[in-house]
Amino acid sequence: MNNIKSFIILLLAGFITVSIVSCDQNRVYDKFKDIKGGIWNKSEIMKFEVQIDDTVSYHNFFINVRNSGNYKYCNLYIFLNTIRPDRKVSRDTIDCLLANDMGKWLGKGLGDRKDCRFLLKRGLRFHQKGIYSFELEQAMRVDNLEGIESVGVRIEKIIK
Secondary structure: OHHHHHHHHHHHHHHHHHHHHHHOOOEEEEEEEEOHHHEEEOOOOEEEEEEEOOOOOOEEEEEEEEEOOOOOOOEEEEEEEEEOOOOOEEEEEEEEEOEOOOOOEOOEOOOOOEEEEEEEEEEEOOOOOEEEEEEEEEOOOOOEEEOEEEEEEEEEEOOO
16 A cells, blocks of 8 residues: 555656646746845846747746835836847836735745736847846835845746
8 A cells, every 4th residue: 555655646646746847848048147235236247148049939038037026116116238249338217116006915936926928029139149148237216225135037938
C-alpha cells in the first residue's frame, strides 16, 4: 500500500513540475533587480541587458514591479531607456498603477508585498540582432522613493 501511495505522490509531483515548466515556454527573458532597502534613489538606474537573436518572431514586453505596503502612492512613474544594438536610444515614460481608487493594492502576493506586471508593448519585433539594454529609473518627484522593493523586465515570445 505504501508503494502505491509513494508512486501516486511521485506521479503527481512530476505532473505539477511539467505543468509549471510548460506554461512558461514562451519566456525569452525574465529578471528582477532588488532595490537596496526598498528605497529607490532617483539616480539609481536599474539596467537589464538582453541578447536578442530572433528578428522574425513577435514578442510581448513587460515591466514588473514589486512594492511593499508602505509605498505612499497609488502609481509609479518610470522612465524606460531602450538602447538598441546600433546604440540608438529611445525613452518612454510609463505610468504603473499599483493601487485602485480605494487604495487596495493591485497585483499578486501575500501580505503587504505585491507583484504587478505591466504590458508595455504587444507584438514587438526586434529588428536587429545583438544586445538590447533596458534601463529603468524612477520618475516620481522625490529623490528617495520608499516602498519599491524590486523592478524587472520580462520578454515573451508570442507563440501562435
